[in-house]
Amino acid sequence: MHDSDFDVAGRTAIVTGASQGIGRAIAETLATGGANVAICSRSMDRVGPVAEEINDADDADGQAIAVECNVRERDQVQRLVDETVAEFGDIDVLVNNAGGEFVAPFEEISANGWQTIVDLNLNSTVHCTQLAGEVMREGSGGIIVNLSSVNGQHAAPGESHYGASKAAIIRLTETLAVEWAEHGIRVNCVAPGLIQTPGVAETLGIDSEAMPPREATDRRIGHAEEIADVVRFLASPAASFMNGETITAKGVPRAGNSMSQDLGLED
Ligand SMILES: CCCCCCCCCCC/C=C/C(=O)SCCNC(=O)CCNC(=O)[C@H](O)C(C)(C)COP(=O)(O)OP(=O)(O)OC[C@H]1O[C@@H](n2cnc3c(N)ncnc32)[C@H](O)[C@@H]1OP(=O)(O)O
Numbered sequence: 001m002h003d004s005d006f007d008v009a010g011r012t013a014i015v016t017g018a019s020q021g022i023g024r025a026i027a028e029t030l031a032t033g034g035a036n037v038a039i040c041s042r043s044m045d046r047v048g049p050v051a052e053e054i055n056d057a058d059d060a061d062g063q064a065i066a067v068e069c070n071v072r073e074r075d076q077v078q079r080l081v082d083e084t085v086a087e088f089g090d091i092d093v094l095v096n097n098a099g100g101e102f103v104a105p106f107e108e109i110s111a112n113g114w115q116t117i118v119d120l121n122l123n124s125t126v127h128c129t130q131l132a133g134e135v136m137r138e139g140s141g142g143i144i145v146n147l148s149s150v151n152g153q154h155a156a157p158g159e160s161h162y163g164a165s166k167a168a169i170i171r172l173t174e175t176l177a178v179e180w181a182e183h184g185i186r187v188n189c190v191a192p193g194l195i196q197t198p199g200v201a202e203t204l205g206i207d208s209e210a211m212p213p214r215e216a217t218d219r220r221i222g223h224a225e226e227i228a229d230v231v232r233f234l235a236s237p238a239a240s241f242m243n244g245e246t247i248t249a250k251g252v253p254r255a256g257n258s259m260s261q262d263l264g265l266e267d
């Protein structure tokens, strides 16, 4: 008989952008599975309470530390890596989650606007992966999970900067999987469709109370925990033969509904 191994207990994971939304759900899910998590955001006031909540939770076996770190700044990422190793001794898993966007037509995006989004999504992933990857390569390997987006797979108007940065993350994932396999490092990616998070609620005005439950199979909006569960799978030994892949999680439309009807934005 084969006993599947979805276990992440005892591993140490860095999760970037974990003060809310998908990153927070990933950190909570990994900690519930027994992993120790080092979580960051730009504000200790925002990420500190998340670490406290994980440490106080009865159902989370893993411990959490919070680090104030703007992932666009390489020296701050180095500090995140150093503090994680000082606290937990190693880095087994890196989840490059921090990211974001604004929606604007290509011709209205300034040079600085373009740079901002590429720095936030792509260059931050490069900083974290190079610096945490150094620890993994010198140790016993590791697992890296990147957050792309369906916008990195398909075109959408107003998303040129975001889509380009998220598409690049998919190719970076594929390349690193090949380059770093010899170091015992697996690199995979998740491409979410629309997920209800504080960031998206703010942008789209989506009411989390009106969210369809996970049991609903015909929906275009997902829960942050549904992405966290995919990440947990990729971070576990069960995904041992997955390397360089991008898993899409985007649901399906309700028959006859427009996207905005699916999202409850119109009748
Ligand atoms: C097939 C399935 C169907 C489903 C289809 C749905 C697909 C789902 C897609 C979901 C997409 C979700 C994407 C997400 O990432 S969700 C995360 C949500 N959270 C956020 O995006 C964060 C919100 N945004 C921000 O916090 C900020 O905008 C940002 C971090 C991105 C930038 O902030 P920062 O303070 O660093 O930057 P500045 O404000 O100083 O601006 C820097 C330059 O950028 C220009 N800018 C900023 N906003 C805009 C804008 N709205 N339009 C144009 N330009 C903008 C700004 O002017 C600065 O440039 P200049 O100095 O030249 O002026």
Ligand SMILES: NC(=O)C1=CN([C@@H]2O[C@H](COP(=O)(O)OP(=O)(O)OC[C@H]3O[C@@H](n4cnc5c(N)ncnc54)[C@H](OP(=O)(O)O)[C@@H]3O)[C@@H](O)[C@H]2O)C=CC1
Binding pocket: 016, 017, 018, 019, 020, 021, 022, 023, 040, 041, 042, 043, 046, 047, 069, 070, 071, 072, 097, 098, 099, 100, 120, 147, 148, 149, 150, 191, 192, 193, 194, 195, 196, 197, 198, 199, 200
């Ligand atoms: N929600 C969605 O529909 C989709 C999201 N994604 C991707 O998933 C990831 C998470 O999205 P989501 O949860 O919706 O985002 P949210 O805006 O809800 O949360 C973003 C998180 O990232 C942190 N963050 C933002 N900028 C930085 C930075 N420079 N350094 C460190 N932390 C930062 C924020 O913390 P703080 O403000 O405290 O710094 C916050 O914790 C992103 O990469 C996004 O592009 C992909 C597809 C769809």
